[in-house]
Amino acid sequence: MRGRILLVDDSDMVIRLVAHTLKKAGYEVTPTNNGDEALAQLNGxxxxxxxxxxxxxxxxGITLIREMRHLDDYRFLPAMLxxxxxxxxxxxxxxxxxxxxLxxxxxxxxKLVITVDKLIS
Known part of the structure; x- marks a missing residue:
């Protein structure tokens, strides 16, 4: 596994496309459909x-990132919007x-996998 990614999008089509692409590249992907679900996944x-x-x-996405930055464990987590x-x-x-x-x-x-590789490395 190359890294764990929390994926957030309200479009099931985008979730499927991005998750498939990243999993194929060796990443573990946790998909969610909105910011509240994502914050719940960040817990623990x-x-x-x-x-x-x-x-x-x-x-x-902006509100999610701002709220995530207040969590000690995720203050410096890279966030791609x-x-x-x-x-x-x-x-x-x-x-x-x-x-x-952005x-x-x-x-x-x-360019998705190349960009994710750079952000995680």
Missing amino acids: QDFDLLVTDLNMPVKD FVNNPDENIAEYIHNQGATL FSKNHLKD
């Missing part, structure tokens, strides 16, 4: 990376909110 488990969507019902169409303004805002990296969903198939 060890993860090497958080991968979350920005726009979700119940709790969005998915967006459909990233731009410079949103990238700066997201970084200021505690995300490690990642375009357009690159899920071609």
Whole structure:
């Protein structure tokens, strides 16, 4: 196993695609559908990376990352935030909110594993 990833997205299609891709690359993936479920998973488990969507019902990705940063064990956990169409303004805002990296969903198939490898290493 190369690392444990907490994956958060409200789209089952995205969850299936990302989980399949990362598992195939040797990662252990714990999928959840919203920020509240993700915070519950963080309680008592060890993860090497958080991968979350920005726009979700119940709790969005920014709120999830901000709340995660208040947990001692996860204060410095790398957090990759998915967006459909990233731009410079949103990238700066997201970084200021505690995300490690902004990642375009357009690159899920071609750059996901390389990006995750860099964040975990």
